[in-house]
Amino acid sequence: MQKIHTQKHYHHNRRQLKPESTRLLGVAVAGLISGALLISLYLRAPLFCGGAPADPRAEENGTAAAAQSAAQVEAIVHYATSRIVPQQSHAEIGVSVGVLNSLGGSANLLVFGLGHDSLMWAAINPRGKTLFLEEDPKWVQTVLKHAPGLRADTVRYRTRLSEADELLRRHYGGEPDCAAAKSFLRGNDKCRLALNMLPEEVYATEWDMIMVDAPRGYFPEAPGRMAAIYSAAVMGRNRRRSGATHVFVHDVDRRVERMYAEAFLCKKNLVTAVGRLWHFQIPAAADLGGGFC
Incomplete structure (x- = not known):
């Protein structure tokens, strides 16, 4: 965003x-x-x-x-x-719009990031719930001042981009609370990839679409999108409603986004790849094996 x-x-x-x-x-x-x-x-x-x-x-x-x-x-x-032009291209935006249309404009849409294109996502999901998760409280205040109708909450991340390799290769494999079979988010203090302190509404909602276009992930001290991608995968696996969860990851031209998307969202679930955007359909855990992929 x-x-x-x-x-x-x-x-x-x-x-x-x-x-x-x-x-x-x-x-x-x-x-x-x-x-x-x-x-x-x-x-x-x-x-x-x-x-x-x-x-x-x-x-x-x-x-x-x-x-x-x-x-x-x-x-x-x-x-x-x-x-200011939205950062996603016309073709990339079209992928998400197509899914929204297929859901009748009444989807539960969770967006990691708040930015110039947020009004667009809310407007094309007129009968659904659209919630934005943003890392910077001051930026939330700035955006909502000009677009008070948007719904946004602040997220605290426990990761840094510089930790991406260690988190995937050592922490994830060695921490039982990160395992796919046990995956959960609320109160998961041991797994650093789990977003464990989100607003209660996020945990209580069955999200039809999750878009990962934040947090920042282009310098070592930035939070990176590792936890957002992992948590999106967990939400999809834990879905109880019928149908798959659509997860969109932007900036897959970057190594970390691509690496984590492949590890937790899985190439076998990739249905569309346009520009720098990947679109996955994540089945519920009942339809999956023991691991994420």
Whole structure:
């Protein structure tokens, strides 16, 4: 998830729109507006409603539709007036959007990272739950000041990127509480890869989609994405609802992201690879063997 240049961010550079891209921006904005209209039609709710509903249930539905439309319009205005481009490419974003569409725009979506593209994810999941987990409390305050409708919580990581090899090759193999057969997160103090102090809502929710695009993982002292990837795998294995858990890992061109995705999400579960994004479908533990892979 991308942050503005004046904040700590996950990538070395932000991408600005070039002057010759103005026409392309217009096309993109038109596409966003068209997308909002299509979503509105799909939800059987107009973007701008008039007249009183016929019954209380219709009134409730109308209120929900109005809130959805407001979120979509907010996203359109945000991206139409911003010069910062989301860090994921059009093709990469399309993979996640396709899965969201298949779930009817009502998924439980957990996103590691809060940034410039957060309004987009919330807007295209209008009837679902979208929650962002961010490492930097000040950055959460900055984003929510401008987008108070987003839902975000702060996460404390117990790892550093410089520890990635030791955590995988020594700690994971030698700590029983990290093992796949026993895998759990809440209160798991012994396994350093387990995110053991997340908000209770995270543990109580069956997540349909988990996106790992944070925390920072491009310098030795950064938390790295090892614990986020491991914890996403545990959530998928422990799913009780029917269906697989969709896990998306961005920046798989980097060694650690690729190494941990292969170790815990498994190449056999990889269904799509586009650009720097991998999409996995994780079966519940009942459908798996003894290990993660």
